[in-house]
Amino acid sequence: MSATNTYSRTAMTLHWLMAALIFAAFPLGVYMSDLKFSPLKLQLVSYHKWLGVTIFLLLLVRLVWRLRHTPPALAWRIAAWQQRAAHAVHQLLYALLVAIPLSGWLMSSAKGVPVVYFGIVQLPDLVSKDKALGHLLENIHASLNYALLGLVLLHIAAALKHHFLDKDDTLARMLPLLKRRRK
Amino acid sequence: MKLWLISFCCLSLGAHALEFNEVKTAQSSVTFGYKQMGVPLTGSFAKFAITANFDPAKPQTAAAKIDIALASIDTGNDDANDEVKDKVWFNTAQFPNAQFIASSIKALGGNRFEARGKLTIKGKTLDVVAPFTFQQTGLQGIFDGALAINRLDYGIGTGLWADVSTVANEVSIKFHFVASSRAAP
Numbered sequence: 001m002s003a004t005n006t007y008s009r010t011a012m013t014l015h016w017l018m019a020a021l022i023f024a025a026f027p028l029g030v031y032m033s034d035l036k037f038s039p040l041k042l043q044l045v046s047y048h049k050w051l052g053v054t055i056f057l058l059l060l061v062r063l064v065w066r067l068r069h070t071p072p073a074l075a076w077r078i079a080a081w082q083q084r085a086a087h088a089v090h091q092l093l094y095a096l097l098v099a100i101p102l103s104g105w106l107m108s109s110a111k112g113v114p115v116v117y118f119g120i121v122q123l124p125d126l127v128s129k130d131k132a133l134g135h136l137l138e139n140i141h142a143s144l145n146y147a148l149l150g151l152v153l154l155h156i157a158a159a160l161k162h163h164f165l166d167k168d169d170t171l172a173r174m175l176p177l178l179k180r181r182r183k
Numbered sequence: 184m185k186l187w188l189i190s191f192c193c194l195s196l197g198a199h200a201l202e203f204n205e206v207k208t209a210q211s212s213v214t215f216g217y218k219q220m221g222v223p224l225t226g227s228f229a230k231f232a233i234t235a236n237f238d239p240a241k242p243q244t245a246a247a248k249i250d251i252a253l254a255s256i257d258t259g260n261d262d263a264n265d266e267v268k269d270k271v272w273f274n275t276a277q278f279p280n281a282q283f284i285a286s287s288i289k290a291l292g293g294n295r296f297e298a299r300g301k302l303t304i305k306g307k308t309l310d311v312v313a314p315f316t317f318q319q320t321g322l323q324g325i326f327d328g329a330l331a332i333n334r335l336d337y338g339i340g341t342g343l344w345a346d347v348s349t350v351a352n353e354v355s356i357k358f359h360f361v362a363s364s365r366a367a368p
Contacts, residue, residue: 041262045220119220
């Protein structure tokens with residue numbers, strides 16, 4: 001049974017790739033916001049936007065994949081309330097992963113600086129230029145990101161708790177390297 | 184019958200001997216397009232003054248002088264609006280205006296014309312060619328034209344900003360002037 005108790009290779013690739021990109025995009029976003037206007041700032045803002053578009057595209061693939069595949073079951077001895085909590089956190093994470101790139105895209109449009117993916121593909125503007133709206137969306141984008149940070153920390157803490165304290169296979173389903181040998 | 188004659192006169196005047204010499208700046212605009220990290224942005228200048236006279240039937244006698252207040256710039260990016268008045272960009276403290284003086288205007292056929300002249304920005308003067316169209320409706324004439332320059336030719340955005348992969352060298356200036364006319368004697 002242990003062979004089927006891991007996520008599919010595709011699901012794992014998407015999960016870890018997105019995790020890596022988010023761990024790059026988040027600090028980049030924080031750092032670049034505080035920079036004074038300079039060529040470096042313009043470059044970093046562009047890289048941040050390209051990362052955001054990539055994360056959003058991967059998310060779309062991931063949502064389609066998720067809808068067509070059932071994830072491996074959680075260990076039967078995990079309490080029902082914990083299973084419900086895990087499910088809720090996962091749904092919130094998906095919601096934020098949709099909302100954050102969208103708020104960034106909206107913010108770019110409102111600020112009048114459209115997103116041009118890799119400097120080549122220009123995304124259509126979602127709203128017209130509006131300074132006040134741009135400022136509001138900037139705050140929303142930042143708040144959503146701090147909410148994501150909180151949820152990701154919770155997500156990681158729960159995974160580590162299951163692995164090291166409960167010693168179940170919750171984390172190993174997504175990271176088979178950690179699979180324990182059954183005695 | 185009298186009325187008919189008057190309107191005929193006006194129509195023929197409208198078609199021929201009109202000199203456009205009063206530019207309505209409130210209805211006119213000077214904008215520009217450029218790329219920043221591959222992102223196309225549009226900016227504009229809010230303040231400019233134009234003295235011109237132009238008769239589409241005799242473009243060779245036309246004259247035009249345009250002064251643009253560089254500090255009235257909107258770069259299209261709020262963060263950039265203060266930066267761009269700095270020394271490495273326009274240095275507006277020392278060079279408040281950009282100026283274009285037409286040296287010759289010729290007809291290209293149809294409603295198309297071409298203005299040649301000297302463009303001065305930041306103390307540098309270069310020859311430029313600006314093709315434009317002219318549309319006449321009654322006593323009003325509309326000029327629409329464009330002119331491409333390289334910002335570095337004028338020393339706009341030097342030092343850190345000289346890297347054209349961040350802010351492109353090419354800047355396309357677009358002008359839209361609405362002028363009215365008093366009938367030529």
